[in-house]
Amino acid sequence: xxxxxxxxxxxxxxxxxxxxxxxxxxxxxxxxxxxxxxxxxxxxxxxxxxxxxxxxxxxxxxxxxxxxxxxxxxxxxxxxxxxxxxxxxxxxxxxxxxxxxxxxxxxxxxxxxxxxxxxxxxxxxxxxxxxxxxxxxxxxxxxxxxxxxxxxxxxxxxxxxxxxxxx
Amino acid sequence: xxxxxxxxxxxxxxxxxxxxxxxxxxxxxxxxxxxxxxxxxxxxxxxxxxxxxxxxxxxxxxxxxxxxxxxxxxxxxxxxxxxxxxxxxxxxxxxxxxxxxxxxxxxxxxxxxxxxxxxxxxxxxxxxxxxxxxxxxxxxxxxxxxxxxxxxxxxxxxxxxxxxxxxxxxxxxxxxxxxxxxxxxxxxxxxxxxxxxxxxxxxxxxxxxxxxxxxxxxxxxxxxxxxxxxxxxxxxxxxxxxx
Numbered sequence: 001x002x003x004x005x006x007x008x009x010x011x012x013x014x015x016x017x018x019x020x021x022x023x024x025x026x027x028x029x030x031x032x033x034x035x036x037x038x039x040x041x042x043x044x045x046x047x048x049x050x051x052x053x054x055x056x057x058x059x060x061x062x063x064x065x066x067x068x069x070x071x072x073x074x075x076x077x078x079x080x081x082x083x084x085x086x087x088x089x090x091x092x093x094x095x096x097x098x099x100x101x102x103x104x105x106x107x108x109x110x111x112x113x114x115x116x117x118x119x120x121x122x123x124x125x126x127x128x129x130x131x132x133x134x135x136x137x138x139x140x141x142x143x144x145x146x147x148x149x150x151x152x153x154x155x156x157x158x159x160x161x162x163x164x165x166x167x
Numbered sequence: 168x169x170x171x172x173x174x175x176x177x178x179x180x181x182x183x184x185x186x187x188x189x190x191x192x193x194x195x196x197x198x199x200x201x202x203x204x205x206x207x208x209x210x211x212x213x214x215x216x217x218x219x220x221x222x223x224x225x226x227x228x229x230x231x232x233x234x235x236x237x238x239x240x241x242x243x244x245x246x247x248x249x250x251x252x253x254x255x256x257x258x259x260x261x262x263x264x265x266x267x268x269x270x271x272x273x274x275x276x277x278x279x280x281x282x283x284x285x286x287x288x289x290x291x292x293x294x295x296x297x298x299x300x301x302x303x304x305x306x307x308x309x310x311x312x313x314x315x316x317x318x319x320x321x322x323x324x325x326x327x328x329x330x331x332x333x334x335x336x337x338x339x340x341x342x343x344x345x346x347x348x349x350x351x352x353x354x355x356x357x358x359x360x361x362x363x364x365x366x367x368x369x370x371x372x373x374x375x376x377x378x379x380x381x382x383x384x385x386x387x388x389x390x391x392x393x394x395x396x397x398x399x400x401x402x403x404x405x406x407x408x409x410x
Binding site for chain 1: 180200202214216217218219220221224225228229230243244245264265266267268269270271272276277278298299300301302303304309311313314343346348349350351353354356359360361362363365
């Protein structure tokens with residue numbers, strides 16, 4: 001028995017060397033992996049969990065109509081009298097978060113109603129039939145819409161027009 | 168303690184699980200917003216869409232979308248009589264400046280706003296080789312641009328054509344459902360500016376969200392349902408010609 005055992009382990013030195021190499025490689029792999037893979041990787045799944053909060057923390061560009069309505073109460077009152085009450089401020093005026101943060105330094109641009117109004121109200125057979133639409137070329141001949149309409153309360157009050165028509 | 172073969176077999180998986188937690192780190196605290204309480208989607212009411220392009224412009228401003236690329240866009244469909252499988256579709260500049268005047272030329276005409284469908288079983292996240300795109304626990308498909316290689320697998324994989332490579336960063340980009348807005352209690356930029364309410368953000372996990380009543384009482388559809396992507400953008404009044 002003793003002779004057989006000695007025979008079996010006579011080359012054990014090779015095995016130990018091999019095991020040492022594998023152990024070093026394993027340790028190197030574990031250290032390297034820990035260094036390279038972001039800490040939050042795998043937090044929720046096969047991705048960097050911290051990416052979610054990074055994306056969520058981006059600043060907004062559109063303030064939202066609630067922010068506008070806090071100051072511009074006169075416009076809110078006007079809008080309430082007409083159909084444009086449902087249209088958010090930034091649909092026409094564009095992104096205004098900077099203006100909401102610092103009203104004096106970032107001023108909204110004056111809008112060209114001939115362009116802005118036509119985006120919604122230019123006649124197109126694909127628009128819902130009950131949506132008010134005009135062929136602007138025939139309707140106003142390129143005249144800016146706010147020559148006649150008040151954009152926040154677009155319906156022209158007949159009482160105001162009548163004196164002009166009677167003359 | 169002697170480590171027998173039996174003990175080792177028990178210890179190894181336990182050590183592996185423990186190591187996974189070490190690598191993952193501790194979950195971050197999010198006091199105001201709980202991801203597990205939401206499951207986001209969108210409702211698009213096609214008969215209400217006027218093709219004004221407000222959504223496309225607002226999206227571009229909100230997300231700094233490069234010129235000529237679109238995270239959301241509007242298509243104008245023209246379907247002749249019975250030729251439902253051959254619709255004529257146009258989308259000039261993604262519908263960003265609205266659509267040119269168009270007299271009635273017969274057939275059926277309507278607008279279809281498109282965006283990422285935030286699929287629950289999204290094909291785009293499944294093909295990402297590095298884990299740079301993923302479905303969040305609240306059901307939004309996002310891109311981690313600091314991890315994206317720009318390999319374009321996801322652009323090819325999306326059946327809805329919702330992804331593109333940003334020419335400035337050379338990374339994949341798509342609609343994020345304004346994740347930076349909805350986590351702050353705001354609605355998305357496109358839903359904020361939609362003048363007719365054709366677009367509405369929907370939280371499917373919130374029982375008080377009007378989406379539930381709407382889905383119950385209307386005939387809604389998702390795009391390409393045969394692909395079983397678990398799309399969460401629901402279209403009301405969608406014609407069979409829409410693809």
